[in-house]
Amino acid sequence: MPEIDITVMQGLLVAICGYVLGSIPFGMVLARIMGLGNLRDIGSGNIGATNVLRTGNKTAAFLTLAFDAGKGAVAVLIARAMFGEAAAQIAGLAAFLGHLFPVWLKFQGGKGVATFLGLVLALSFPVGFAACMTWLAAAVIGRMSSAAALVSALCTPIWCFLFGYPVGFVLTAVLALLIWWSHRSNIGRIIAGSEPKIGKKA
Numbered sequence: 001m002p003e004i005d006i007t008v009m010q011g012l013l014v015a016i017c018g019y020v021l022g023s024i025p026f027g028m029v030l031a032r033i034m035g036l037g038n039l040r041d042i043g044s045g046n047i048g049a050t051n052v053l054r055t056g057n058k059t060a061a062f063l064t065l066a067f068d069a070g071k072g073a074v075a076v077l078i079a080r081a082m083f084g085e086a087a088a089q090i091a092g093l094a095a096f097l098g099h100l101f102p103v104w105l106k107f108q109g110g111k112g113v114a115t116f117l118g119l120v121l122a123l124s125f126p127v128g129f130a131a132c133m134t135w136l137a138a139a140v141i142g143r144m145s146s147a148a149a150l151v152s153a154l155c156t157p158i159w160c161f162l163f164g165y166p167v168g169f170v171l172t173a174v175l176a177l178l179i180w181w182s183h184r185s186n187i188g189r190i191i192a193g194s195e196p197k198i199g200k201k202a
Contacts (some may be wrong), residue, residue: 002085002167010083011090016096018075018091022098022115025105026067029053031197034060043196048110050145050198068110071095076122078151089171094121096175100182111182113149114154116175120156124165131156154180 079091121128
């Protein structure tokens with residue numbers, strides 16, 4: 001963990017701003033703007049890029065991925081610029097929790113994979129790049145976004161040590177646990193052999 005070098009008020013400010021930014025449901029907003037309907041009624045009902053892709057609109061899926069990753073990265077970068085490393089990690093965690101539990105959607109949000117990758121890239125680009133490549137490799141091999149996310153999340157705390165960012169181990173371990181928790185239904189379908197493949201339309 002990084003040295004705690006911020007005040008309680010600064011930490012609270014960073015956490016609130018990170019949460020609000022992370023809670024913006026870009027997938028639902030883009031789906032409505034682009035006439036794709038309510039994501040809650042499509043595929044898995046999830047608000048993330050994978051479910052947006054099930055509408056068949058690749059542009060919407062890419063934009064959802066970019067914005068969801070971007071909100072995690074922006075939260076980290078602004079907090080780091082203002083208050084340092086501890087603030088950056090608090091902001092990253094808050095943005096991730098905002099995506100999982102957005103107040104605007106009665107605390108029923110997405111599964112956090114894009115936001116996770118975005119904030120890790122901002123915390124440490126080598127670690128984030130390794131996490132992204134792990135996701136990509138697992139996705140190419142297994143053709144399941146959920147399985148790729150589980151593998152990437154599990155490996156990221158290890159990448160923190162291997163790529164020179166050991167202070168990120170605790171945070172990424174906590175985020176990995178949350179990703180596994182948010183994917184508990186996917187894990188059941190993977191075991192049962194009924195998890196949909198990447199790109200399958202609703």
